[in-house]
Amino acid sequence: MTTLQERLSTVRFRPDPEPHIVVDGDVCRECSLHACVTACPAGLFTPLSDGTVVFSYEECFECGTCYVACNREGAIRWRYPGGGYGVAFRDA
Numbered sequence: 001m002t003t004l005q006e007r008l009s010t011v012r013f014r015p016d017p018e019p020h021i022v023v024d025g026d027v028c029r030e031c032s033l034h035a036c037v038t039a040c041p042a043g044l045f046t047p048l049s050d051g052t053v054v055f056s057y058e059e060c061f062e063c064g065t066c067y068v069a070c071n072r073e074g075a076i077r078w079r080y081p082g083g084g085y086g087v088a089f090r091d092a
Helices: 006-010 037-039 067-068
Strands: 011-014 021-023 045-047 054-055 074-079 086-089
Touching: 021 054, 037 045, 037 054, 037 067, 067 074
Parallel strands: none
Antiparallel strands: 011 086, 021 074, 045 054
16 A cells, blocks of 8 residues: 555646745735645645745645635635646656
């Protein structure tokens, strides 16, 4: 049986030069929950002391969990990366 770590080792990322997820820090300041931070399976959201949240898109699984979990309209702008960019899952 293949472990999760073994499966994740087959994942390859080719980041789009333009971020496919943009976080509006001003909207995040109004949120005390920051569900995106706990919901992201890759742990790519980091809360800052000023109440904003920073997102590192380079190793994003493109699952959309952050967008669905966020309860602040306009806090997260989400799209798929441009053609040929993003995450690639390969068979081991």
